[in-house]
Amino acid sequence: MNILLRRVVDRVVRVGNLKITGPDGSVHSFGDGSGPLVHVHIKTTHAERAITLHPSLAVGEAFMDQELDFLEGDVLSFLHLIYENTGPMGSGDALSRAMEGVRVAIRGLHQMNTHRRSKRNVERHYDLSGEMYKLFLDEDMQYSCAYFERPDMTLEEAQLAKKRHIAAKLRLKQGQSVLDIGCGWGGLGLYIARNFQADVLGVTLSKEQHAIATERARAEGLDSHAHFEIRDYRDLNERFDRIVSVGMFEHVGVNHYRTFFEKCATLLKPDGVMLLHSIGRFGPPTSTNAFIRKHIFPGGYIPALSEVLPAIEKAGLMVGDIEILRIHYAETLKAWRERFMANRDKAKAIYDERFCRMWEFYLSGSEAAFRWQDMMVFQIQLTRKNDAVPITRGYMEKAEKALAMHEMGHQPGGAEAKPKRGRKKVSEGE
Template structure:
């Protein structure tokens, strides 16, 4: 079997049995395999050789490919943990993208951005509640210790970001890509800031407004259905968490120029985004088609030149390496325990798609060079202190702070307008 011969170099730390559609068994790797990959369609033999990065996920979604003895995560980890990464072994000419094709894939004008966001983020709140933390943080958590739980790690992430923003009561803050509002509400409640959150997801907007009203913060936090390119005015602080992956390299100059225009002269911005450690690349075609159309996680070498051209100071950069792998592990395990609830909301194919997504995303951070970067930016040279110990002091103070009591609002529905 050609597929078995191609996979052999990747399996340097284990073994796998592959059963073809004809029933013949092929052993790959060294040792006794604990997993069996079973192909149920003869056309898969060709598809997995010609375009594995797209067809493997599709076959798993459709049930044309099944795994015995473990999960899809176990299989992907086995194929990725060796000295030769399976993506390199099974790479094809389709993945050798020309610069022009990469620019087309990452082009996100306003109308396309709205459509791309709706594709993923306009799923129901109830679905995301199955596996996210209690604050609905759909981005990389921050794990101070290996034993930190998901809820605590997401709180630690918000503290970590707030400490870098140097916030004071009354400051005007813009949250670009505010999600379901958790970050904006945290900053308002814990620091006294006035926060504007913007999103392109109608579902997220409704939830964020409902949460602000319920917390009695509707007068301090407002949420709008708006793109960053449509914003005007000046803000003392700007934060963006998990949104930059949807901008696209062709739009980086405009993004950072707009950020500079929106930032006060002594303002500070914090960008939290997924990146890659191995230089510019391309988005996995299965992820691009089914999960994040138009999405791309950049190398820092693609980001920093755009920051420089916009006339911004890059005042601090922190690389979070395995934090997102651990976040995704929690999501994957939580999703598995609530899988039947997800299937009742959608269907079996949808559940298999999300299993593959969560497993594949965790693998990319654990074995394939993906990471998260936090980049602190400013317009002026003296906007932040000369040494970064203020971050640790502020973070410690926020850890010990007792949050103000929730001021439960009335007429929640009226505040959703």
């Protein structure tokens, strides 16, 4: 193990029980010996050099390429140990903060998400095999943070609770027009169409997601109410009673926040309501993790609220409500990671070993960031008028309870089941 890397690790890891076997077979221990042992084997000098120079990228890449393995522990336990020593992002030493400042200064170059680049970025991640996503997502294929009203909830129950929570904040009424920006595989749009007889337009840049969402609408007999298109939100000109966007804002890019909210302001009717659900961070603005930017979400960025709210204000929209979801995404990612690992052989049959290692590192790293770093999820309710929603939050809870009662009357399968003929739809205030 080279002396520079050994000194860096020795300076960083003061708490915990870390052991590293280098490519030469030498074994070095770090930390105070507390907690479970994490034993890392760096197999090649190439990986050792890369990790010394750029650990945030090279550790994941070395794991992907089988140049690094865990003899004791796993990716999640390793990251827990590291984060326990380094603390939240931005709290490192002066050199680390200076380097992060440089990365923040040039981050805009990585987020020039033009129409063409946005489509290409989406294809990199969301046009992967739908069968692969089915290996770890819930039955409704919700690829965003679930809402754990109770700690004993299953993933399916928590994702259904998330859809109820969002629908309540939108204050949906029967027959309204609804825009779903970044509609995924159609689950939320179909939920809204099914329960409110709303006319939903879902837009996505993913051919794979569009095909699945369209087929689901047809299979459920909801294609007269839910329509899905491959369109960039910037190309829309219609106006809507309600706008919802879940898990898409992370791909907009900091350079385009004002464009996003100004466009939403023009698409939202004067008395309309919008709900934005996005990953965010508790701390100040920073840069995208190098591994995530290169291998998982090119062009993506997780904003601080201090970057989002000014763009909302300049667009002329009003913030009616902000909710911060803590730990919910950590629990969601835990469920995804466990399901993915249980179906790892099937994922390998679809892709290969390198892909499986990349996704293991991505899911574990994301869970660790939400559990032990400064990641969170925010939901921002937006309006154009300050009286578009009631002045107290009681209507949200009332709507959620009405939806829950309505869902109990459906056939087994929850969101997948067709509504019974003649059954009254849920409306706001019911």
